[in-house]
Amino acid sequence: MTEPQPVLALQHASKSFGPVRALSDVSLELYSGEAHALLGENGAGKSTLVKILSGVHRADGGELWVDGQLRVFHSPAEARDAGIAIIYQEPTLFPDLTVAENVLMGRQPLRRGRIDRRAMLTHVGRILQELGVPLDPARPVRGLSIADQQLVEIAKALSFQARVLIMDEPTAALTGQETERLFRVVRTLRARGAAVLLITHRLEEAFAECQRFTIMRDGRWVSSGPAAAYTIDSVVRGMVGRDVRELYPKLPVTPGEVALEVRGLSRRGVFRDVSFVVRRGEIVGLAGLVGAGRSEVARSIFGIDPRDAGEVRVQGRTIPAGNTQAAMRAGIGLVPEDRRQQGLVMDLSIERNATLTVLNRLRRGWLMDRAAETQTASDWTSRLRLKAHRLTDPVSTLSGGNQQKVVLAKWLATGPAVLIVDEPTRGVDVGAKAEVHRTLAELAAGGLAVVMISSDLPEVLGMADRILVMREGALVGELSRQDASEEAVMYLATGQQPAIGSVA
Structure with a gap:
């Protein structure tokens, strides 16, 4: 019996941005009918890899094969035409257009030179029905939940006959019920022969929904294999390069x-x-x-x-x-649920964000004591083991985990x-x-x-x-x-x- 051929194979890919090596000798294979988890810490190179697959970046080295053909994508449109679609955590749809118009944007069926609205609604309605999604193709996208918007993006991918779906943290903003509905759709896509690449920090989702894993660390490939060959411990060890024996390091305390x-x-x-x-x-x-x-x-x-x-x-x-x-x-200090919208000012520097709650203490008369501000930010970010190039960099340049540390530093500086x-x-x-x-x-x-x-x-x-x-x-x-x-x-x-x- 012949071995199944991958729908997509990335071999020995590398990518640099100036002096920064984002990917080094990374390989990945996706198979029809399988969900494949791409796992790694923030900064592991997952986003760069996805951007190469979706035509946003060109690799400096390595090869990309799609359906057995060597491909080089110069744009996202070329990747899309090759059957590769990406579903982002936060969909980018036109809110004032209908579901159907978003799905078939730029490709609406015409009749006598005008958009055939009935044919458009029928076509998109059929796609939604195949997915088992009870969405009205005629309703505007504005007001839809993030979960429903993601389903619209999936319908759009199917309208392009996409055979590879890349899902980047699709459940981060979803409730439990919305997550289950999304994975029901993913199972439907797999049953139709699609290959799904799932990027997630939720390891329980990866073990529940994926048949194969690839682990990355520091821009390098660590391992790939069937999900059954991995455990939570082995995945964590591969991702962080050390044993994280205690994810929950609770210390004994007498209240x-x-x-x-x-x-x-x-x-x-x-x-x-x-x-x-x-x-x-x-x-x-x-x-x-x-x-x-x-x-x-x-x-x-x-x-x-x-x-x-x-x-x-x-x-x-x-x-x-x-x-x-x-x-x-x-x-009282409050670290809010949405750190980007409520906890940080994304365009300000790391040190300014870390001291926002104590600016009044850092003034010398009418002027800001910049040395005191830098020292306060440095003290708390060092204590929290923040990974950053410079404290003067915008906080938006940090990974999610390091942004969370800045929010913690901001409140700990108040001595709560x-x-x-x-x-x-x-x-x-x-x-x-x-x-x-x-x-x-x-x-x-x-x-x-x-x-x-x-x-x-x-x-x-x-x-x-x-x-x-x-x-x-x-x-x-x-x-x-x-x-x-x-x-x-x-x-x-x-x-x-x-x-x-x-x-x-």
């Missing part, structure tokens, strides 16, 4: 006095009667399904969002509602008593995730009270001393570190059995 006290916090239609305490040295996890109200509670505690009732006290001091300045003065971290490792690679966890563990061991909101259950279980579970705007239970399990948390989060434990 001190109460640092944060929340009593009867309510906001009409969002959350109700939320009460809990956090002690110095504790990491308290706030778990629950998307939409349970966790982030809204955090924003209300910090004063960004209003509250209708309740009290917030920090070290015995009552914080007035809706007053972020008072919350900061009392010692309470730090609220919302999805602290979303969209960061496994090595950076371990670094963020280490930082939180060390801060808690130093006496900081930490509230950690996370949809990553292993993260909550691995880092929290206590877990508070929310459902539909209410706290429904508390689990000790010893009693907590994924099953126990999900039972509470979904309301499938009576609440366990009690709420502090």
Whole structure:
């Protein structure tokens, strides 16, 4: 029996940008009907590889074969015409046009010199039906969720007869249900013979959905093979070049006095009667399904969002509602869920972002003490082991994990008593995730009270001393570190059995 031939084969590819070697001797093979996971830390070279496959960059060396033919792509259009499509994390569609117009942009069927709208809707409707996607081809794209927009991009790829689909972190902004729906579509594509390249930081997705893995590190190929030949440990070891034995390095701490006290916090239609305490040295996890109200509670505690009732006290001091300045003065820091939109000013330098919360302290009269600003930023970024070329570089040049460290530095510079971290490792690679966890563990061991909101259950279980579970705007239970399990948390989060434990 002859060996199956790859739909796409990249052999010994290299790519440099000036003195920076982005790829060195990287090979990859994609097969019809298979999903292939491309795994590596931020900066491993995955994006450069994808841009070569999709015609954005030309490799300096190596060969690209598509359907057994040697190809050199000079543009994304040439890659698309060869049957290669890329689905980005954030789709780029025309919001005021319909689904059908976006799918067939520039290729709408004509009748007597005019666009045949009926034929266009019928054609796109058939593609959506084949995918099992209940989207109306006549509706405007504006207002569609990120998940639905990604499905429109997939429909567009199918309209080009794409045989290779590259999906770059497609689930980073999706809920659990949206993720499952997306992978149902991926399975449909595979059944039709498509080869899918999945780039993801979520290893559980890779093991659940992919048949083959390729691991990269520092711009180099590390290994490729069937998914069954890998374990979580071997993947992590390949990605970071060392054993990460402890992704959740929780340090034993005896909790001190109460640092944060929340009593009867309510906001009409969002959350109700939320009460809990956090002690110095504790990491308290706030778990629950998307939409349970966790982030809204955090924003209300910090004063960004209003509250209708309740009290917030920090070290015995009552914080007035809706007053972020008072919350900061009392010692609360908030690392928001969306670091790019809410936590950083992307065009400013790393050092300016790291000191934004303490600029008033760094003034000398009316002027900024630049030496003090540089020293403060350097102290905190060094402590957090930030990987950056220069602190004067824009923060936008950093990887996701290093951007998260800058947000942490910004709040740690204030000397907080309470730090609220919302999805602290979303969209960061496994090595950076371990670094963020280490930082939180060390801060808690130093006496900081930490509230950690996370949809990553292993993260909550691995880092929290206590877990508070929310459902539909209410706290429904508390689990000790010893009693907590994924099953126990999900039972509470979904309301499938009576609440366990009690709420502090």
